[in-house]
Amino acid sequence: MSFVGSTRASDPRGSFAQVRKSILQRSIAMLTPQDVVTIKPNQTEPLKRLYNKAAVVPMFGQINIEELLAKSYMALGLKDPTNNIVGVIVVNTYPNIKALPLWEWKSWIRDIYGMEDSCSRNTLWVHLLMYDSMYSLFFLKPLVDYIFQQRVFLQYLILVQPPGKYRTDILSDLGTVVTPKEETSKNAQRLYVFNREDFIQKYKIRRAVEEDNDDLVPLINTHSLRLEEMYGRYYIAEILTRYKDSGRQIIVAEHEGNAVAVLCLNESVCYKVLNEEFELACYNGLKKPHPDDLADVSLEAIFHSLENLHSKYEDEILEIIERTTNAEGQNSTSELDETLIHVDYSESDSFSLVFTSASLLFFQDDETKSRHNSTESVESSKEVLKNYMLSAEKDPRLNEDAMSAYSSVRGMYGHIPEFHGDPNAFCLEITAAYPDHEVGLMQLFEAAFETFPDREYCIMAVPSTTPINRLTKFFTRVVPRSTGVFPYELYALHKSAVLGHVRVVAGSSKHIPAVKRLISTIPNNSFVLQEFEKSIKDPATPYLPFVFLCEEQVIGLAILSEETDLLYLQAHYDLSYINTRVHRSDSYGVIETLLINPIFQRHSKLFLSELHTLGDFSVLFYRHTPYDTTDAYRERPLMNLLQFMLPLAPRRLPDYDMDLLLQEECAPSKLIVEDQEPFALYLSTVPNCSVNRHAVNTRIVVVGCSNTALSFLETLLCKQDPNDMVTFNNVTLICASGMAASKVGSRIRDAFLIKKYFMDPRHMDMISLKTYVNVISGKVSKIDKKNQILVINNNSFISYDMLFLMNGEQFLQPIRQNRTPFVEKPDNVFVINNAIEANNAVMKLKQLHANYGDRDYTIIVFGHFLQAHTTLNGLLMFGIPGKNLVLVEPFPYCMALEKRQRHKVSIYNDPDIDEAVYDHIRAEGIQVYQSYYFHRRGIDPSET
Template sequence: MWSWEAWLRNIFNLDMINTLNSKWIRLLVFDVRYVTSFLPPILQVLFSEFSTLKFVVQAIPPNIKTTNFLTNDVTRILPKGNISPQTTTTLGLLARKDFFTNYKIRRAVEEDNDDVVAIIDRSSSTLKQIYGEYYISELLRVEGTSRHIIVAEMDGYAVAVLIANEDVNYAVLNESFEVGPFHGFRTVHDDDDFYYSTELKRHSLPPDESLIELFAHDHFTPQPSLSSYSQGSSSEDIIIPNLFTSSESSSSSEDEWTLDPSLDLSTLMVRREEDTFDLFGYLRVGSQSSFLSTCLLNTDAFIPSFIVQKTISKSSSLDLRPTKEVSDALKKNIQIPNFPGQPDAFALEVLVSDTNHEAAAKILLESAFECFNNKNYCLMCCPSTEPPQNFLKDFVRVTPRNISVFPHDLFILHRSTIDSKMDVRISVEEDSPYIIEFLHQMMKPSAIFRQYVSSVQNKNSEFLTLIMTCENQIVGLAVISEHVDMDYLYAHYTLYKWIDESKHGGDTVGTLENFLIYPVFQRYCRYFLNQIHRLTDFSLLTYAVGFDDLDSNFRDRPLLNCIHYLVPVSPRRMPDFDPKFIEESCFPPNSVTETKHVFSLFVSMVRLAGLKRIEVNTRIVVIGTGDTAMGFLETLVCGSGPDLLVTFNNVTVVSPHGLPFYREISKARNIITVTRGQTAYHRILQMNLRIHVNIVHGVLGAIKRKKKAIVINELTLLPYDYLVLFCGEQYKMPSLRQKVRRKFSAFPENVFMINTDSDVIQVFNKMQKYKKFLSDKKFMGHDFLIVYGNDIRSVACLAALIEHGIPPNFLAFVEPTNCQNFSSKTPESPNLTFPDPEIAEAVDKIIVNLGVKLFKGFVLDDWNISTENRVSEVVIISKSMSVSLGCKFIFIYAEKSISNKTFEAINKAGLVFDGRLVIDSRFCTNDPFIFAAGPLTKYSRKYQADHKNHIYYNAQEVGETIGRFFREMLIPESFKSFEKSSTKRTYPDGISKFESSLPDFHKPIVISCVLPGEIHYLSIATPGKHVPVELMMTSDDYGQLLVTGDYEHLERQGYFRLHVNRMHIVDSMCCLSKEVSLNT
């Protein structure tokens, strides 16, 4: 079917039908009882879903006399020459205009006031409440205004209205959004000053003589520059947009009650707060932008290059208004381009249609450009909390700047994207000079250019280049290759959720190497992808995002700017296969056992053309990056099912160190990490959430509920629509008997408390500087490296130090089994060192045998600090004695609690705090826009369910549950039937409604780590509140305990302990092994 357009043109003389505006009926199955009535409703839905669709075509074979099923609206098309339909193939043509109401589009008159006001009032009553019932008539009465009001009329009544204004505040838009790709919504001017926010210089094309000869044809002329589409942006930042501020204009009306024509109606329609808009009232800390909705050719152009490191003094009132110097510094770091050309845009203020007349909105939108013949851009803003509208599919969302304070999202529509002739074809050698012009707008075109040259010069090339044209000008380019290891992808990724393996052979799968498109044509990404499938015969296209592809310093290609039209595929949980324990005949193939470089996988399928897709622009701010937060983010952004693709454009993560595990770690650093459930280093890299979310490096300082914003680093405000707190608990300094004698800082230099993987990296980088001295007896003297704590992480830290090369005789392990330095809740916590006393005893013996000094039952009482702000001596005490230890470094794994800053922010915000942050069954606090989960929280006392608090359950599962809840809450009602999950619950008899309504968690609590002596430990336990083993064994309902192996001689045989409860269900298991490595 490659040349069916030429077939229609040559045989049937149909020039108006093309791949963009038509679809073919391939299969039609119906009940004969409804032969004359079933098709019109189907076609109406089809035309409404695809805004560019104008024709549906049915090929009718010869000798088919009747086509009643095609309805009376079908047009029978005969080939040229009037050949009899009995002897040749004919066409049945169904046109869009025959299935929709024909509206009369005209300018509004004063008599339309009642109809128009009624239509607008059904969507928003704000204008009517402020200006009365005749504001449309008053606007029309004003002469010389730049505002246009047009209506769609049917049967003498206005059923849809559009209000557009030529007054646009270009300066505000330029400061708030990345308008470079759209040339600032102005015409081209010689004095245009377009900055790049990075220091990178434009890369030239490869100076290859063979390539120069390729394009040395005299008959080629340069392609006209699409200057209004030039340049590109790579990133999507945190969205905080607002409406257009109209320029001042005078009113010629003498009536003092006449509505001011300069008033921006759109601001009144969508404003949710009474406070005025202040451009620099909000400031933003340095952030790493999401790459999800990048829409520019140049993905390096707008990478954030500023980080605010200055802080101001604390204020009890938290009125943290930045100084003018700080504001100027922020604006200086982000270079704002200057476009002095003529204005080239108009603002869409109101677009409303009556019920059952939504199709009129698109017709009005197309007609709006006729009112502004000299303008090419239609600008519109929409609140981020509003559900997605159908007509927004034709618009392109503009990326905000890092310092943007615009409270709404900005969308644009270009004149060229309306009813233009679009085409996609395979590139040929004659396209070369035009492609050079196209690629010259990139920062790094060399790699793509080499792929293109290979595709047109070498007939056996692995690459294939396709181009998309608009009115015969190149507006998009894609490079496809055939090399795909599908066996590896099937084994390591959950492709089975999206495709049928039996239907995609080796010759039908390709790889998207590059995909570039001008930003104003972003709406045609899906069309471009569909045509790539059609022209290449690839039913499946894959795209891999490597670890370095998100780093502008290392990547050689831009991210695909169609990535949000692709489906993210989650990685599988892969087990370890050890040849020692698996027979050769049963060993899996290499595609299963081998591990290639880590990458995130995206796919495009033929069926994606009919897959429903929505974009959610709600501003979701997530505080924390622990296991609960990671489960939430994975479910939110990668939880789409095969029937609905949901893209969350505006998710922001706030964390001091960004997302976890995004740096290569050494073996020692890997040992110090205690793995819990699915949160493994390899899996997090495969998910690569940096593609989907924005990252702000900072600490939560305050929550301003009235402004719906949080204070970051005590300096800047970050607005939100929904705030989700996953702060969790951190290790804190133990309470000392005496105050520190010499206090040079709040934290001595040689005291470490490891809470994140970034802390691990910083600690071991610092340890690396002293590594050769820590093995020197003269340097160490009588000092020790002290590990203090009774958490399992403290034992893993001890093993990591030994692996790092620290002699065990220089290590001291202090295990405070007494509780005088810990809260009363600590013994109940599920993260005590070892729940099995026999395993705890075995580990103690291993530690002593290695030569480590073990102090069991001691607590930290005091320390001395030297003049260099280092702890030089540590005093530990037990019930009967006191010991002083010289200290080189000390690692503290003592009490865990909510940080003081987090508690202060929660408390001053007025959120209910009862030992922990109080939430209800839907994870909501007493503020309907603030949610929380994880160890930070507890259920309200009305549930009487302290035993169901999140601290006792699998953190990953808790995060997944709140992620599913958010998807259900934010997906519009009309799309919920396509979601694969539901949160409906029933209430069993005998259980209260409050307790039954709490979410249920079933996944086990999995803990694995490496202990001293290279002993591998694994524990799997039933979720729920921890009960000491000694107490459980005294109960008659304890069940049966199965034990194998010898924990005292692990070098001979491992130790395994299995507990089966009285219901014959496995309740817990734990094991020690010296040989097999564990991978969760």
């Protein structure tokens, strides 16, 4: 049997080929797993070069190389010393038997071949083997070695041998032949099984002894010299002899008489500090369950808690209103509105939910809604507050003071649950292994739980700048609290995630009670439960339910459906990564809901792969809507596997002249052109489920919400290479307005700003930066470069490893002649840099108009910038007559003025445009004063 051996014509170079062959044969035996490379779905050339139809078809049947790569779990190539691909293996999660449904192979291999322990978690199937004939006896072992090294849970790699006589010398003695249980014919279909034990080095796992010091200290020194510098050369021996009662356990992996991998474990854990700094509720505080633990975490209890928070905040606002009313007497509703926004708290995450009022949540406003506040009578404080919360025009997310109050309440009143059970965790202090023996760490982690049999969690804390990609195969990152200042990252590993048997099955009625218990503590769980029950009980439903099991306990669930709007997705998102030629129209699916216990997130790629197989979808999409991050309007819990999916970039459609296209009968479908509600789109394919994703914990802080900052964040987080994906876990944006300024929907407010970038509200929703970025609403007061700390609003701080200052163009308050800033800050002087400041100006104008009506007044716009003209445009759109507007420009430059800001170029740098614009400005009745500079300002005592 020849699997796929490429044959070559006679070499005209004669003996030169023989010389070349003898030279290469010397290096063939040196091929190792380090020579293995991943073949991307679009890299078809190496396969086409090695393809031999006469050898492929009898073994693997008719294949389409493009389709095979697009739908395979993993494709690997082996490079020779000249960097040419000389061997290829393509594997998938199911056998290449067309008559066998993808989801039925487990019962098939159990019933026919008696392999009871084969399952999706520990088995992969070979779908293609190809090689250069010169490497026929050497190409396979490095490839199989690499697969077992990369997949720590993989036990079997199986090749299906069709009936017939084949050459098997290329397989050598690497595997075992398994025949059907009741078949005696030699020509029966057989399985050639590669077993993990035959490829991975065997280790003796044991406790360390004093004599291991000479092996372990040099091993640890290959990673860090700090321990030896601090404690000397014999610290391992001292731990084992002099400090036996310290609560430490040291276990090693021994190979050929030498300790080649080590774990140092400690039962001492500071539970209180970790609980204050990290979200440990889903881990029960790393403690055993206890009757006194916080038990009432149902949806009703959460709403009750939010109502209490709202009540505290409301009472505080009412107290301010009452105090101000008593001091100043009767005020108009607009004045009371201004009082409402001057609530000063410290800042925090600007997307924390504290209000239950719909008007205080993040969704697009509607200009058509009328104001409820009366301008003719003074209402009671409570009525004012009620109307304020119901007002759509007065958007608190666009007011800096209100946002500061909004974002800080959770930090003030947020409750940290307490856990009273017995300790249930031990910490990992040292882990080290030689590069060739890192596979031994898996066996060490399994043995670690035997050293502490009464504890279920292994945790470790690592600096944010430490690369730990090899350990992310085992551990799950614990989410820090928004107010936490812990200097390290916390990772946790649960005993069941290592030793438990996990699998995915189709949901059924017997799973409903377990699903109810799983989601009982999750807000917005009613929608998920209804959809899950409907997908099981209603035979006409389009939904497919699945559950994730560990030792027959439900640890997660997923609900899939078929994607029916593919044309819209192709028009509005970049789907170039998907080769649509090889995917059937019914092979596109949608993840409606997906939840998994965080303990088992390390198996996320396995679960996604199983959803592809069981649902028979080669492509899965997930729509992340703006409402998914809005607690009051969220129908489903947030999906906690987004980091394992590929974000797709939105596409901007051209502006179609529909009337002309309709006349030409070539207009695109309205379903494509019409904009749906914006959403961020994520993609999962079968090859993506095998891609190693790198975790970067470096604390990246971006200051400013300029176009450059948003573009930088989009490129960093959303434009991923599908074959080399990276997760940035610590990205923070600091901005006075946060991301809320980009959500402005009012035409009046937009009129004050220059639209010079595509980062509009719709685009922001289609990339969902809030999914990746921690947003702090505040201003940087100080930068401590030595300690890498930013001081925010003079009362809080944040640490950073990398700092990016991207404030963009900013206008500042005028200063005095002696270059000192003005102390007073009149409430009728505005510096407009963003939508929030434009909103403040609009609100003040409404108040002035309510107080003074149509009396004569003057509004001065100062500056020689395009923003000055857009401000005039906004004021005109608001309804301010042109006769009440004055434009003062420090241009053209006046020679009599020395040491002033000199503007040497006009705004438009085109005399014809300048003339047309200024003619229009004057036609509106606006007075224009040119060549004037700001000198000073005064405060009218009668107006204070």
